[in-house]
Amino acid sequence: MKEIKVIEKNSVKYAQTRLKRVAAYARVSTKLEMQQSSIDLQIKHYAKEIIFNPDYIFAGIYADHGKSGRSMEKRDGLQKLLKKIRAGHIDLVLVKSLSRFARNTVDSLKIIQETRRLGVEFYFEKEGIYSSDTTVDMILSMMSGMAEQESQSMGQNISWGFQKRAQKGQVALHKLLGYEITEDKQYKPISKLVHIIQTLFEMKLNGSVMSELIAYAQSQDLKSTKGFPITNYQQINSILKDIRYTGTIEYGKTYVKHDGKGKRTIVNDGDKPKYVIRNHHEAIIDQDTFQKVQSLMISEKRTYDKNTSIPNVLSDFIFDLDSYKTFDRPLDKDVEIIDNMLDPNYLNNPHFPKGMSKTLIHILKRSLNALGRKFCDLEPKFDKRVQQLLSIDKIDEQLNNLGYIIKTYKDKYYTLKRKDHRDAAELAMLKDLEDEIIKFSIDYINIEDEKIKHDHALRHANNLKQRIQSFEYPLETLTPKMLLSFVKQLVRVDDQNYVLVINATGDIVSPYKIKKAMTEKSLLEGDCKMHHSKTFNWKIVIL
Numbered sequence: 001m002k003e004i005k006v007i008e009k010n011s012v013k014y015a016q017t018r019l020k021r022v023a024a025y026a027r028v029s030t031k032l033e034m035q036q037s038s039i040d041l042q043i044k045h046y047a048k049e050i051i052f053n054p055d056y057i058f059a060g061i062y063a064d065h066g067k068s069g070r071s072m073e074k075r076d077g078l079q080k081l082l083k084k085i086r087a088g089h090i091d092l093v094l095v096k097s098l099s100r101f102a103r104n105t106v107d108s109l110k111i112i113q114e115t116r117r118l119g120v121e122f123y124f125e126k127e128g129i130y131s132s133d134t135t136v137d138m139i140l141s142m143m144s145g146m147a148e149q150e151s152q153s154m155g156q157n158i159s160w161g162f163q164k165r166a167q168k169g170q171v172a173l174h175k176l177l178g179y180e181i182t183e184d185k186q187y188k189p190i191s192k193l194v195h196i197i198q199t200l201f202e203m204k205l206n207g208s209v210m211s212e213l214i215a216y217a218q219s220q221d222l223k224s225t226k227g228f229p230i231t232n233y234q235q236i237n238s239i240l241k242d243i244r245y246t247g248t249i250e251y252g253k254t255y256v257k258h259d260g261k262g263k264r265t266i267v268n269d270g271d272k273p274k275y276v277i278r279n280h281h282e283a284i285i286d287q288d289t290f291q292k293v294q295s296l297m298i299s300e301k302r303t304y305d306k307n308t309s310i311p312n313v314l315s316d317f318i319f320d321l322d323s324y325k326t327f328d329r330p331l332d333k334d335v336e337i338i339d340n341m342l343d344p345n346y347l348n349n350p351h352f353p354k355g356m357s358k359t360l361i362h363i364l365k366r367s368l369n370a371l372g373r374k375f376c377d378l379e380p381k382f383d384k385r386v387q388q389l390l391s392i393d394k395i396d397e398q399l400n401n402l403g404y405i406i407k408t409y410k411d412k413y414y415t416l417k418r419k420d421h422r423d424a425a426e427l428a429m430l431k432d433l434e435d436e437i438i439k440f441s442i443d444y445i446n447i448e449d450e451k452i453k454h455d456h457a458l459r460h461a462n463n464l465k466q467r468i469q470s471f472e473y474p475l476e477t478l479t480p481k482m483l484l485s486f487v488k489q490l491v492r493v494d495d496q497n498y499v500l501v502i503n504a505t506g507d508i509v510s511p512y513k514i515k516k517a518m519t520e521k522s523l524l525e526g527d528c529k530m531h532h533s534k535t536f537n538w539k540i541v542i543l
Helices: 011-017 033-051 076-086 105-117 136-167 191-205 210-219 233-240 287-307 357-390 392-417 424-470 480-484 511-517
Strands: 020-028 056-065 092-095 121-124 179-181 187-189 249-251 254-259 262-267 275-277 318-320 325-327 489-492 497-502 524-529 535-542
Touching: 020 033, 020 076, 033 056, 033 092, 033 424, 056 076, 056 424, 076 105, 076 424, 105 121, 105 136, 187 191, 191 210, 191 233, 191 287, 210 233, 233 287, 357 392, 357 424, 357 489, 357 497, 357 524, 357 535, 392 424, 497 511
Parallel strands: 020 056, 020 092, 092 121, 318 489, 497 535
Antiparallel strands: 179 187, 249 275, 254 262, 318 325, 489 497, 524 535
């Protein structure tokens, strides 16, 4: 009888010889031209080091320019890197030093420990340490803590300087609508705007609603300090709440707190000195008027908070194409939509057309039931639309073309590199080839990252199809959870036409995208009749 002995592969040896997918991370904290040069050099250095290393597969260079080391969330480059790590496309990340990585102790250790569990290493060149060694946590904590303490000390010194100047009545001036800042750093009222500001305060005291204040500001062509027209209540509120119109400046209302969680802005409730500088500049609103307006606004806010205490489960669900706005309304998450959706008692927007609840429910049920019954036939059309949105074929073509270009240049590069003797022209060509390989390799990774994003969108689309097919049709009732699981928004085009928007890719859906989608070919469309034989048209579009 034959004897068969199986010799298993050496997994340790395989792990040692497998090519590593290597990325790099670079950061500078300011946007100065010198710093831009620094980050460009870092990117080129790491690209060359990874691309021309035979044991590495280039996985990209991720950088943050003009970003503080304290905050992780605001660093787009780092967040893209972490997303790619979590997706399983990176094995090793090169970083110049720990200080370039983070100065936030808690966040830096959290990332190191998370990536360690995923089997991904960070290598800090300056310190010569890998994050895979668990004993390095203490070193990282100490070094990161020292860097954070240094940054905190610098911030405290700057804050101390501001406080000393505030004690003398010297504070930095920021733009203020209705005033200009003179060459000697003083506020000077702009005569043609003073009356407009004063009128806004008077209108508020006389009971004018916010829409009337906005209309008045627009009639006077009033623009913000950044040159934008006055179009919303936040802009009016910022005017009515600004104490600087009384000639007073308050310094120290908030302060920056540094701790293990990073840098946070805290309301100053007596923890730090606060400075009130009266008669700092010429007032255009008297103190009595200003205080009355503040009391009135506080009272209105309490009333609003009381009336809007119900959870807003379907916030922004209904979009009106004519006004280009969504209609928010609170909705009890435990009650079915059919019973209280768009109940006029809960509507926040006084301009929302009343009596639409039954109409919208009827349209939703008819359109969704039609979608569910016909989805087997509609699925190819659904898939084709997703392919169009993601331009998948185009991305694959770009990757193939770039891959061919990179391979061609690399073949030429290594052919020259292997020559024992090279003349000046060949050395120059070698340098040019190196630059081209780096450039096209970075382009390749950027497109590859887009493909990874699209792969995620495809998974989202497939999950969406499964959800649509998981319900039993016809739907007798609709719940918020059921509706929001596959419908992004219901768009009211006009009194007779409505559009259901399905977000197939999971991307952010802006009002502009919604408006553009109205011109796209629908996945399905139909009509339904209500009382008095009134007919409503509906269609379903994919975004």
